[in-house]
C-alpha cells in the first residue's frame with residue numbers, strides 16, 4: 001500500500017453555526033419526542049457532534065489503519081477529514097463530489113491541512129470514478145437521498161469495493177422531520193429495500209442518532 005506523508009492537522013475546524021440552526025438545536029428538547037431528547041449529546045448541543053453524534057459514528061465504524069474509504073457526496077469533507085485521521089498515512093480517503101465548487105474548496109482545504117491521504121474526486125452523478133476493487137468502506141452521510149438512480153449506482157459501485165467492504169448510510173428519518181426539510185427525508189425501510197435490491201446484505205442498524213438512521217451493509 002502506498003505510504004503518504006503524515007497529516008498536519010486532523011482536528012476538524014469549528015464552523016460558526018447560523019443563528020437559525022443554533023436556535024433550532026436549542027429548541028430540540030422542547031419540540032421533539034423522547035427518542036430525540038435521549039439521544040442528543042447535551043455537552044455539544046450546538047455542534048455537529050451534538051445532533052449527529054459524530055464521535056460515536058467514527059467509533060462504531062471501527063476503521064483500521066490502512067483502510068480505503070469513499071466518502072460519497074463528501075460536501076465540505078467533514079467526515080473525509082475524520083476518516084483520514086482514522087485510516088492514517090497508510091490509508092486512503094476518496095472525497096467524492098459532483099459539485100465543482102465544493103471540489104475546488106475541498107481541494108484547497110486538503111492542501112492547507114496537509115491531508116495527503118485524502119484524494120478529492122470530481123465525480124459524475126452516476127460514476128464515483130474510484131479505483132476498481134479498492135474500497136473497504138463506502139460512506140454516505142446526509143447524501144444518499146441526493147443521489148439519482150440509486151439502485152443502479154449501488155450495483156455499479158460493487159466493482160469498486162473490496163471483498164470485505166461495507167456500505168454505511170446515515171440519512172434523515174421521518175421522525176426527525178420537525179427539523180429537516182421534507183425533500184431530505186428518506187425512510188430507513190426504503191434505504192434497506194434499495195440496498196437489498198442492489199444486492200447488498202443488511203448487517204447492522206444503529207439507533208443512537210437523534211434524528212437519523214444509520215445502517216451498514218455488506219457485499220452478499
Ligand SMILES: C[S@@+](CC[C@H](N)C(=O)[O-])C[C@H]1O[C@@H](n2cnc3c(N)ncnc32)[C@H](O)[C@@H]1O
Nearest residue numbers: 073074075096097098099125141142143146147
Ligand atoms: C448535504 S451534502 C452532505 C455532505 C457531507 N456528506 C456531510 O455529511 O457533511 C450532499 C452532497 O452530496 C453531493 N452529491 C449529490 N449527488 C451526488 C453524486 N451522484 N455523486 C457525488 N456527490 C453527490 C452534493 O453535491 C452535496 O455536496
